[in-house]
Amino acid sequence: MKHTGKIAMLIAVAGLICVTLILFGARLGLWQPIVGFGLYRTYFNAIGAGIFSVGLFALAIHFGRGEKGWAAVGGVVALLGLVFLFPLISSTVNPQPRAAPIHDITTDTANPPAFEVLDETRAGARNTLEYGGAEVADQQATAYPDIAPLQTPLTANAAFERALEVAGKMGWEIVATAPSRHRFEATARTSVFYFADDIVVAVIPAEDGSRVDMRGVSRVGGSDQGVNADRIRTFQQQFQKD
Template identity: 45%
Template structure:
């Protein structure tokens, strides 16, 4: 193989690797497989793809620079090969970026829980959604005091939403916020001031179930939420962040 072709090969390999990495993350959203399949594939092979690209790109880059000593090779061709190798190297480093960042910045450690609620004493209960919901491996039965203690220690700011609204107005606003956040409303009961919905994560398309309950509080209303992952022992803070975002949007 001519040395000027190595850069082209490195770039092609890099583009294919990027496509595979993206497919592992978004394949479930495209209906190709279950979320856990893409997640496990990414966990096992994402970094490997990055290492392969970086190694090939470095070999092509070094070879391209060493080829400058050859008078037989056109300088324009050599330059293009080096550029392609450089782009391939950057793509490889991009694939490895999450791992590199984890070395530079210590990752946040979340407790191994996947059931977060604004009311740990009397968590909102699911009525329409059950343990038989599609793809679920986790129960909707609340884990009790141990789960509550871990949540309160990790996410002390998860609190009920208090609003100066009638319960009817608070219910409609909560429903509107949920729809704005892209949740799929699977059941709603305006009389009971509650609704259940399903939210999906932007990466890997994991499904989490959310129940929202509105109740009277003094002269206004109180809104409680509970967000539960269908699979996985821990949720990397996703359910807590969802409730926090909901609370922020509701109070805006």
């Protein structure tokens, strides 16, 4: 009991290291993103609950002894545990609708841009790059009805350069470009877990400018949790900024 605060602090530090590795281990090259996600689902809440419990216990013990400094340490540890438990608490208090069970989102479901350089050999991929057809298109229309091609008054050449510029600002890894055909392929990664989504952007000349189509496909998972749709929205918003 004498060193409860110290023990709580050590457990908090160890827990913080574990959480950091779980969230960013793939970025550090320790494992594939799906491994980190599996560790998250298995251990994250348990780590948070453990840290919170130890911190609360230390707070009570040291506060009862009048040891305000160590009581404060226990309080901080308990708060750290609550921070880790926040996703669980938030989803319990305010459950979110389940995301559509699709991971291939495109601005043109009738004629989705095809991948020509990225293929089934891309690292860690479990999902195919072949479009799922009418079933996927119908699910996208229901879940993300706002996803549509971007119409711009820019010429095809200018729109292609602008699209490349936006992709760079968004941190995408450009895999291949075909300037004469106004298209490129890229890979984007999530900040947490480092999941990879493959992207193709194609610019089509139009009578009053050009049209920018885009498609994003997650390498793993039946559902992308709306990430590809959000990325398309962000890309289009950034594209239209001055």
